[in-house]
Amino acid sequence: MVEQEQIQKRTFTNWINAQLAKRKPPCVVRDLFRDCRDGSLLLDLLEVMSGQRMSRERGRGVFQHRSNIESALSFLRKKSIKLVNINIPDIIDGKPSIILGLIWTIILHFHIEELASGLSFSSRQSSMESLASLDTCSTSSSRSGSARSSPMPRRGSPLHQRFRVSAKKALMLWVREQLHKAGCTLSVKDFKTSWRSGVVFLAVLCGLRPDLVDLSKAENRSNKQNLEEAFRIAEQELRIPRLLEPEDVDVRDPDEKSIMTYVAQFLQYSQEIPASEEDMQTSANQKAREVTCWLAQAYQELIEGWDSTEGESYAERYHVFQTFVVSFNEQRRPVMPLLTAMRRTPQLSEEQRALRAAWDALAEKLREYKTELDLSLPSPLDSVGRWLLRAEGALTDEDKDTQDHARAAEDAREKLELLKTSMEEMGHHLKTYNSFMNVDEYHAILVPTDKMDEIKRRFTSVRVTAKYHGIKLEYQEQRHTALDLLGQLNSRLSSWNRPYCSQEGVRVLLQDWHEAVDKQGLVSLLKAALLKLKIVAAKYTSKSALAADSEKITKQMKDLQGKSARCLEAVPVAKGTMSRVMSAWDSYCDCLSSLQAWLAQESQSYSHRAEVAPECMSKWSSRQAHLNEVGNFLTEVTSPQTSRTLADEMRKVNMHWADFVKRTTFAGASQPSTSPHSPQAVQALCREASQLLKEPVEALSGPLRTYRKRLQFMMKKIKDVDSDALAQFPDCSAETLQKLRHTLPEVVKTLCGAEQVCEELQQSVSSLDGRLAELQHCETEARDLYELLKQAWKYGQNQDPRARMFISRALQLEGQVVTEEQDLQVMVMTAQKNSPLQYLIATAMQDRVRAAVAHSQEAVGMLSSIGARRDRSPTEDQPPSKIFIQSHREEVPQTQTGIKFHTVTQAQVMMTETQSLPETHDMHEPQPKEEPLPQELPQPLGQLEPLFLPRQCLNLSPTLRIQSSLTLRPLSSLYHNPNLM
Incomplete structure (x- = not known):
């Protein structure tokens, strides 16, 4: 026994040092029994094997040692690893049997089983048959009793067809496969005497690297020579740490655990040999198909078992469910590496998607039945079950990385309120639990003891976790609130x-x-x-x-x-x-x-x-x-x-x-x-005024602003004319002077009226410009939101409420823009009819509106494509917005004015003779007769094509109407007035 302890101590020490060499910084075990006493070594080893950071107490006191050891043991228990007869005082005392047992448990579960689990689904049928025969041999004695006494599922169930393969048996199966590859006919039945000669070690090496081993030479060497050769090749050629020495194996009763630990290193090497991409993909897909099939069978067995207990007692239903869960948890280890690898795979294959769906379906069904078991507890324990579900729901730590920080803050706030309420009710439900009589009138157990113990543990867990989880939830709420506000400001800054x-x-x-x-x-x-x-x-x-x-x-x-x-x-x-x-x-x-x-x-x-x-x-x-x-x-x-x-x-x-x-x-x-005050100069000013009012003016802010300035300059020039100075010119008769003194104020008045109309048009255009800018700003933000939500939508996240808000806002602005553009057209046509400005053109503005609305509708369509629906139906209290539709190049009768409008080009406007200021002639030339109003005026609005807009537009601005009450006569009527001549 002492010799076996020493062999295990050397082997485990070498194995631990090989693992701790991966740590940063690496550390070395000198004396296994002494180095484990403070718990730090155990935590270092578990960190390396699990990849998780382990919290520890710093210091050299007994309290710190106990705390570190307790952390290590608690971690193992959370991994569902059974620790038999392993306690803290024995570890602190450095008892060899306890420490060796603990280290073996870690090696078995974190190393051998992890490696062997990858073999469970890839073995060939012949291998499964040989494994079955091995299983039969090793378990025949344990099955001599009645099978009826076992609560486990039948041997033919999917949980046992594949997963009743222990790590030891899976490792043995792999060894046999290597021997088969090497052409070795030796029979390997155990991890003890079968390995004493060293030939099996060499055969395994030959199966892995045929170029390194000549098995024919093994017959002429001693056991120790074969062992030394195998260990040397493994260390030098395969970089496998030398955990054993020949004298550790060439004994009457070799240590099984030491040999298994060493052989697992060979298995690890085989799994790290790079395979071709095609082989890797085929192997991964094959594993995925096999696991998916097993999960589907397990899912069906779970449903059948649950349905078979319909109408049975609570205890019977709980027993069937728990039996399935225990067996499933024991056998699911090979599934986890596949699922973990899938999380790192950007593009899943069809087999992997099927595997994910099968796993999710089974997990969801397990959660559903577990919840039903809580809700169907015998009264009054059912209220305790409901309370536990609510409290545990509030304690779930789901602070995921999300972009919807407002929703995350609200969720944390709701959970915090739920947690506070649940903790206030805890005393009442604990009293109900403690006072529950767990027998019926026939003294039969109502709720299995395991379930009662589970409820008690859950009470304790809720009480302990809630003490600090409230702080977590408060932090999450405040953090997501700050992140939401920061996100809003950053989004605005990006726009600004x-x-x-x-x-x-x-x-x-x-x-x-x-x-x-x-x-x-x-x-x-x-x-x-x-x-x-x-x-x-x-x-x-x-x-x-x-x-x-x-x-x-x-x-x-x-x-x-x-x-x-x-x-x-x-x-x-x-x-x-x-x-x-x-x-x-x-x-x-x-x-x-x-x-x-x-x-x-x-x-x-x-x-x-x-x-x-x-x-x-x-x-x-x-x-x-x-x-x-x-x-x-x-x-x-x-x-x-x-x-x-x-x-x-x-x-x-x-x-x-x-x-x-x-x-x-x-x-x-x-x-x-x-001279600026000569009669000729004044007549030229009048002609300039007439020509100015004939010029086409685009209904845009810039052209209107410039045109108004020109009107103002012209009015100033005319106002600066000194009529008394005109009398000093010999060619200016009294009659001419009288006409000029009467005409110039009228010209100024007409120009002033035209300037007032331009001012009103400019105000309307400016308002429309502002509305267009709002629409374009909304469109830009909507496109930014679309890019943001596109990724969230790919991962199946819920529709962001901001999308609907932007769609509603865009529809509202679209309606307002179209309405204000229509009102501008009305103003333009009214101005042409009632003012000296005959050639107002609004085509450029109409093109701007059409383009802006089209871009907005495109952005709305993009947002709608990721889940939001555009609601085009008008509400009861909101009338539909105007729809401006005009056919292409058709004359549109205006019933109110009796005038028809048609499209003309700017050149046609320039050439058309209409009611306007004619060129001012010399005062002595005969004046033409005043022409009557034309029956048909040109429409300087450009081609009006239909604008298809949603009818529902909220809060439309009131229709703008021209505010001018002036009815201005054209300047030609002033010049043609015989009273002025």
Whole structure:
């Protein structure tokens, strides 16, 4: 016995050192019995074998030693490893038999069984038959009694067809296969005397590496020589640690455990030999098919066993279920490596998907029956079962990595409330349990003792776990709340910091900033959430029972605080940037429209006026320089398309400016200067006014702004005319002077009315621009959300409520945009009818609206494709939005006005003679007769094609109508008034 202990001690020590060499930093066992006494060695070994970090007590006192050993033993018990006669005092005392038994248990379960489990499904049928014969031989004596007394399932059940293969038997089967490969006819019946000669070791080596071993030479060598040769080849060629020495094996009764430990090293080597990709895939798929078949059979057996107890007593039903569970848990070890490997596989094969489905179905059925056993306990224990399910549900640790932090915070909050309620009820249910009489009127047991013990353990587990789980839930709630707020701010920042697309787009983003920061208070809420989270985290990490999570919590807090600090710094910076861009854009638009209007006015009247004053040129030169300064700034912060548009605008206006400067500088001296107050100059002004009102005007913010400036410049010039100065010119008769004094105020009035109409149109266009910017902003956010949710949808996560919110918002904005665009068309047509502005064109705006709505509908369709459904039916209290449909190039009768509109080009507008300011003739020329209103006016709105929009649009803005009450006469009527002549 002493000799066997020494052999096991040497073998186990060598094996442990081989495992601990993988540890960082590695460590070495000098004296196995002494080194195990403080528990640190056991924890180091379990860390290496399980891959899990083990908590331990630092120090050299007995208390620390006991705590470390208890941690190791508890870990083994959680792995369902039975520890017979192994207790802490014996380990601290270094008792050889206890320590050797404990180490053997670890070797058997974490090494030999792990290796052997991979053989259970890949063996050939002939191997299974030989294994069955081996099983028959080794268990014949144990089955001499009645089979009826066994509670286990029948031998033909799927749980025993494949999985009743112990690690020892599976290892033996593998050895026989290696001997068969090597052509060795020796019979191996055990892990003791069969190995004494050393030939079996050599045969196994020959099966693995035929090039290294010549079995024919073994006959002429002694046992120790064969053993030495086998151990040398294994160590030098296969890198298998030398756990044994020849004298350990060449004895009368070799130690079985030592030999099994060493042979398992050969099995490990065989599994680490790289196989071809095709063989690996075939082997994996074959294993998956076999396991799937076994799981399907087990599933069917579980259902049949459960159904067979319908109407039976609770004890009978529990016994059948528990028998299945115990057997299943013992035999499921080979399934776990396959499932673990599948988690790391990006693309599952058909066989692997079938395996996952079979496993999930069986696991779900087991949970269902376990829950039913809790709910069907005899009264009043059934209330205890329901309470346990609720309490354990609140104690489940499901803080998964999720992007929906708002939902995660809400879940943690609900669990915390449920946990508090459950703990308040615990005393009542514990009293019910303790007072339950577990016998019926015939003194038969109602609930099996195992179930009663399970309920008691669950009470204890709930009480112990709840003490600290509430802190975990509070931390999870506060952390996910802070992450949700941080996510909202980062999402806004991403939008605020994007290259800007338009002036109205920047205005919308600034409004969004004030909405998020000032109204919603996201910054203040995030700061408050971080402060509260810091307090909860400090409470969390201060609990010694939660020390294992301390490193993770510290890392999470550091990461969150760093990200939050960067975010909070970026928020005011984003506002400052947008404010500067907004200011620059306002300045740019003002300078651009003013310079364009002034250049157009000056270029048109250059031939009949005095040269431009130096101070005036200096003023406009300064504006032109400022325009380029702010324009260059905007091209750097805007999107590529907007930047190109701005650069093109600046190029055109700079060319116009350069041409104007060139003409005024070099041609100014050669052209005769005309007095600005001569009758000819005043008549030219009137003609300019007439021509200005004939020009087509696009109903867009920029063109309207420039056109208004031109109208204002023209009014100022006419107002600056001194009628008294005209009398000094000899060619100005009294009659002509009288006509001019009467006409000029009327011209100013008409121009003023036109300017007022432009102002109202500009307000409407500006409102529509803002709405378009909101729609484009919503569309951009919807596309970002789609990219975010696409991954979540792939993994089967629930539909994010934000998708429905964005769809509803987009539909609302689509309806508002279409309605406001229709109202703008009405305003344009009304202005053409009742004002001197006859050539207003709205095609560009209509194209913008059509494109924006199409892009929005595309984004809505993308969100709808991942689960959200667009609701197009109008609610009872909300009327459907307008639908603007007009056929292609068809005349549309306007019943209210009696006028028909049709599409014309801008060139046609320029050529069409309509009611407008005619060119002003010389006062002495005969005036043409006033023409009646045409029966048909051109429609300067472009081709109107149908816009298919959802009818349901919420909170539509009220229809905008033209506010002008002026009914302005065309200037031609002023000139044709005989009273003025």
